[in-house]
Amino acid sequence: MSPSIKTQAFSASSKVGEGTLLTKLVGNADIGVKTALADFLGQVHEAARSESVSQVVVDLKDVEFMNSACLKTIVTWIFVARELPLANRYEILLDYDPNVLWQRRSVHALACVATELVRLQS
Amino acid sequence: MLTLEIGLDRNALLVTPTRRYVQRVLECLVGAANKELVERVALVVHELLENGAKYAPAGARMDLSLMLDGSADGSLVIRLTNPTTPVHVDRLKQFVAEIQAAQDATALYIEMMCRDPFDQNTSGLGLARIRAEGEMNLDLVVAAETATIVARAAAPHLQQAA
Numbered sequence: 547m548s549p550s551i552k553t554q555a556f557s558a559s560s561k562v563g564e565g566t567l568l569t570k571l572v573g574n575a576d577i578g579v580k581t582a583l584a585d586f587l588g589q590v591h592e593a594a595r596s597e598s599v600s601q602v603v604v605d606l607k608d609v610e611f612m613n614s615a616c617l618k619t620i621v622t623w624i625f626v627a628r629e630l631p632l633a634n635r636y637e638i639l640l641d642y643d644p645n646v647l648w649q650r651r652s653v654h655a656l657a658c659v660a661t662e663l664v665r666l667q668s
Numbered sequence: 669m670l671t672l673e674i675g676l677d678r679n680a681l682l683v684t685p686t687r688r689y690v691q692r693v694l695e696c697l698v699g700a701a702n703k704e705l706v707e708r709v710a711l712v713v714h715e716l717l718e719n720g721a722k723y724a725p726a727g728a729r730m731d732l733s734l735m736l737d738g739s740a741d742g743s744l745v746i747r748l749t750n751p752t753t754p755v756h757v758d759r760l761k762q763f764v765a766e767i768q769a770a771q772d773a774t775a776l777y778i779e780m781m782c783r784d785p786f787d788q789n790t791s792g793l794g795l796a797r798i799r800a801e802g803e804m805n806l807d808l809v810v811a812a813e814t815a816t817i818v819a820r821a822a823a824p825h826l827q828q829a830a
Contacts, residue, residue, distance in 0.1 A: 555684070576684050577718050584788070611687070611710070613718055614794040618781065625785040647707035651801040658778045 547596060549589035551582045558586045560593065567594050567636075570605040575612040583616050587623040594627075594636045602627075602636050603667075606653065607643045617652055624660050637665060644668040669742070669826065670697055672734040676717075678724040678750065687714040690734060698738065699829030709734070709746065712802040712819050715794035716748040719817070724750040738826025746804070749816040757810050760817070763792035764808040773800040 549569075550559040556573035569590055575583060594602050604620075606612070624638060640656060642649040650668075657664045672693060676682050691710040698706065713732065720730045730750040737743055752760075770776040777800035780793050795817070798804055804819040 574684055576714070577680050577721070580788070611684070611714065614715060614791075614797045615718070615788070617797075618788060618791060618793055621781045622785055622788065625782075647704055648711050648801065652797075655774065655778050655781060655800070659781055 547589075547593045549586055549593055551586045553579060553582055555579070556582070558583065560590060562593070562597050562599065565600045567597065567599045567602045568605070569603065570608070572608040574610045575616040577613060577615055580613075580615045580619060584619040584622070587619060588626075591623060591626055595630070595634065598634070599636055601639055603639045603641055605641045606649055607641060609649070611648060612652065617656065620656060621659055624656070624664060628660055628663055635663070638663055639665050639667055641667045669738045669828070670694075670734070670736040672732075674732045676730055676732070678721050678726065678728040678730055680718065680721045683714060683717040683721055686717055686732065690732075694736075695829075697736075697829060698826050701827050701829075705744070705823065705826070708802045708804070708821070709744065712746055712798050712804055715798050715802075716746065716817055716819065719794050720748050720750040720752075723752045723756040725753070736823060736826070738823055738828070740824055742823045742826060744804075744821045744823040746819045747816055749814060751813055752815050754813065757813070757815055759792070760795075760808055760815055761810075763795050764806050764817075766792070767796055767799045767806055770799070773803075776800070 548560050556575055556579045558571045560569040640653045642653045644650050653666055657666050687710050690713050694706045728751045733747045735745045777796040780796045798819055804821040807818040809816040
């Protein structure tokens with residue numbers, strides 16, 4: 547199971563490898579993408595559980611912009627992941643471009659939502 | 669230095685193209701030397717327009733204006749005016765008052781991210797993001813059933829692009 551979505555302006559794909567679920571988001575995440583992104587992250591959660599991965603990497607580097615509603619869908623996903631029993635819990639690694647202001651500031655805020663669960667990589 | 673006024677229909681499809689247009693105009697005007705300011709403006713414009721598109725009635729017009737004065741004591745002012753409902757005006761008043769009162773804009777932003785984490789609807793998160801990530805102060809002006817959200821920041825000593 548490798549969740550993916552594709553809209554006119556945005557796409558998200560994933561693949562499993564060596565205990566890690568790698569996801570890549572590409573394009574512009576505005577209000578038209580919110581529902582699709584929420585569905586994708588729900589599928590990612592189910593895939594991470596069923597594959598028993600220890601880490602989910604979210605590559606944001608090719609996202610042009612993400613609005614606050616889409617950021618909130620990531621927050622919701624973090625809270626869902628946090629509800630897993632410790633033994634089944636996976637880490638979330640947000641891979642971002644530090645040269646893009648919204649990415650740098652938004653991912654640092656997201657990391658503060660669950661410091662025990664979310665790590666950053668640039 | 670620059671006054672930009674854009675009138676547009678309440679249509680979520682126009683938000684991203686308008687953000688890109690404003691960003692491009694600013695890039696041409698103040699260039700790479702002010703990349704962070706340009707990106708902050710783009711973020712603020714996007715969040716203001718999405719807020720307006722979400723809460724203005726169908727068929728409404730939204731008016732966006734941007735005034736940039738890059739002199740020694742210069743400033744940046746972005747305004748979005750749109751008709752909305754009394755219920756939303758009350759919500760806006762609460763959110764803006766909370767944001768204005770916050771000692772730590774980033775702490776409030778993170779707290780609002782975590783507030784009702786499974787509620788995907790009304791959160792005020794876009795306004796908190798304007799304050800925290802966009803580093804702009806917020807004001808709200810209400811006249812009848814029209815709301816104007818005003819975002820302001822200092823913008824001194826801006827160099828124009830060559």
